[in-house]
Amino acid sequence: MRLIGNIIWFIFGGLVMGLGWFLTGLIMFVSIIGIPWGRACFMLGGFCLWPFGREVVSRRAVTGRDDIGTGPLGFLGNVAWFLVAGFWLALGHLFSALLCFITIIGIPFSFQHLKLVGATLAPIGKTVVEVP
Numbered sequence: 408m409r410l411i412g413n414i415i416w417f418i419f420g421g422l423v424m425g426l427g428w429f430l431t432g433l434i435m436f437v438s439i440i441g442i443p444w445g446r447a448c449f450m451l452g453g454f455c456l457w458p459f460g461r462e463v464v465s466r467r468a469v470t471g472r473d474d475i476g477t478g479p480l481g482f483l484g485n486v487a488w489f490l491v492a493g494f495w496l497a498l499g500h501l502f503s504a505l506l507c508f509i510t511i512i513g514i515p516f517s518f519q520h521l522k523l524v525g526a527t528l529a530p531i532g533k534t535v536v537e538v539p
Contacts, residue, residue, distance in 0.1 A: 409460040416516055420503050421456050424523070427499055428452030431492050443476070444488055447530035451523070454535045458519050463526040466534045476532035485529040497527040 413421075432448030435441035454461060467477040475481065485493075504520035507513035526533060 412459040412515065413457045416458065416519065417456060419513070420507065420516060420520070421458070424496075424499060424503060424520075425452050425456040427496060428455050431496065435492070443484060443531060444492070447488075447533070448492075450535060451526055451530055451533075454526070455523060458523070460538055461535050462538050463522070463533050464536055466532055469534055469536060474532075481532040484531040488531060489528060493528050493530070497524045500524045500527055 428448050429452045432445040432452060435445035435448055451463070454463060465477060467473055476484070500520045500523045504517040504524070507517035507520060
């Protein structure tokens with residue numbers, strides 16, 4: 408069922424938003440300072456292409472310890488991210504969720520977009536894991 412959901416997702420919205428994430432990541436990689444945000448963009452862009460059966464969680468929950476992205480510097484990085492690009496990607500996911508809610512078959516896809524809004528607002532210190 409996950410495979411079918413991911414294929415339908417990819418065709419009807421995942422590709423467009425995934426490309427938005429990858430374009431944002433490329434823009435972030437232009438400067439040396441933007442590399443951590445670019446890395447997060449590529450990770451979440453891959454998640455955006457194929458989200459069913461995977462989940463975005465804090466790296467602290469996975470590793471059991473803090474790192475630079477899960478501490479105070481990660482918080483500052485997320486604030487800077489939100490001001491530069493996070494707001495616009497979140498609006499894209501919200502708009503896509505509203506479009507998906509119009510149809511009955513699109514409701515599960517709109518929930519995926521809403522999950523991605525949460526990840527869009529604060530991607531630093533997060534990772535993608537497989538859901539059993």
